[in-house]
Amino acid sequence: xxxxxxxxxxxxxxKLGEQTAPIVALTANAMEGDRNKYIEAGMDDYITKPITFxxxxxxxxxxxxxxxxxxxxxEKPSEPTSIVATDDVVVEVNEGEDENGLIIIDNSDGLLDLxxxxxxxxxxxxxxxxxxxxxxxxxxxxxxxxxxIINSIKNDMDACKMEIHTLKGVVQVxxxxxxxxxxxxxxxxxxxxELNGNFDVLLDEISxxxxxxxxxxxxxxxxxxxxxxx
Numbered sequence: 234x235x236x237x238x239x240x241x242x243x244x245x246x247x248k249l250g251e252q253t254a255p256i257v258a259l260t261a262n263a264m265e266g267d268r269n270k271y272i273e274a275g276m277d278d279y280i281t282k283p284i285t286f287x288x289x290x291x292x293x294x295x296x297x298x299x300x301x302x303x304x305x306x307x308e309k310p311s312e313p314t315s316i317v318a319t320d321d322v323v324v325e326v327n328e329g330e331d332e333n334g335l336i337i338i339d340n341s342d343g344l345l346d347l348x349x350x351x352x353x354x355x356x357x358x359x360x361x362x363x364x365x366x367x368x369x370x371x372x373x374x375x376x377x378x379x380x381x382i383i384n385s386i387k388n389d390m391d392a393c394k395m396e397i398h399t400l401k402g403v404v405q406v407x408x409x410x411x412x413x414x415x416x417x418x419x420x421x422x423x424x425x426x427e428l429n430g431n432f433d434v435l436l437d438e439i440s441x442x443x444x445x446x447x448x449x450x451x452x453x454x455x456x457x458x459x460x461x462x463x
Contacts, residue, residue, distance in 0.1 A: 240274045247275065255296040259284075282405040285352025333359040338453050344446050346408025350453070353406065364454045367406075372447050372456075374403045375412075379443045382419075383436050394423065409446045415439045 237245070239258050246256065258271035258279045268279040277299065280292055331337055333354065340347055357363040378400045385393040397420045404413045419435055451457045 338449050349408035371403050412442045412446050
C-alpha cells in the first residue's frame with residue numbers, strides 16, 4: 234500500500250483504541266511463512282487473492298464466531314487460504330455460452346485461470362452486471378497502468394514500482410498468472426538493478442500479454458458487444 238504496508242497499518246489501528254472487529258491480512262502473493270508473519274503481528278487471520286467463494290465463506294464463519302465469543306472453527310484452512318472453486322466453470326449449453334450465461338472463451342494460451350475466475354463468478358452469483366462492473370475497473374487498471382509503467386520506468390522509478398504493485402494485485406483477481414509473473418519479473422529486475430537500461434523486450438511482452446488478457450476478460454463478460462468498456 235502507499236506509505237505503509239498492512240502490518241504498519243494494523244499497528245496504527247491498534248493505537249486508536251479497543252479493537253471491535255477482526256483484522257484480516259489480504260495479500261496478492263502467497264509466500265511460505267506469510268500467514269505466521271501476519272498472525273504474529275496480531276492480525277486475526279490471513280487470506281490470499283484471488284478471493285474465492287469457499288475461502289471467504291470459511292473466513293467469515295471464523296470471524297463471526299470470534300466476534301460472538303463462540304471460539305474458533307477447529308479445522309483451519311491449510312496455508313495459504315486460497316481455495317479454488319470445485320465446480321467446472323466452462324460448460325457449454327448453446328450459442329457459445331456456459332450454463333451461467335457467460336461466454337466460453339478460448340483460453341488455450343492459459344492466460345487466465347478459469348477455475349479461479351469461477352470462484353469470483355460464484356461469489357458474484359453469476360450476475361453479469363456485477364461482473365462487468367468489477368471487470369471494468371480491473372481492465373482500466375491494466376489498460377492505463379501498463380502505459381504508465383512504460384512511461385515512468387525511465388524517469389520515475391517510485392511511481393513505476395507503485396504501478397507494478399497495483400497491477401500484480403489486479404491480475405490475481407482473474408488468475409492472470411502469465412501477466413502477473415511478467416510484472417513480478419520486472420519488479421525483481423528493478424529491485425536487483427538488473428535491467429541495465431535494457432527493458433524494452435520485457436515491456437513489449439507485458440504490453441502484448443496485457444492486451445490479450447483484457448480481450449479475454451471483455452469477451453467472457455460480454456463487455457465488447459454491450460459497449461461496457463471502450
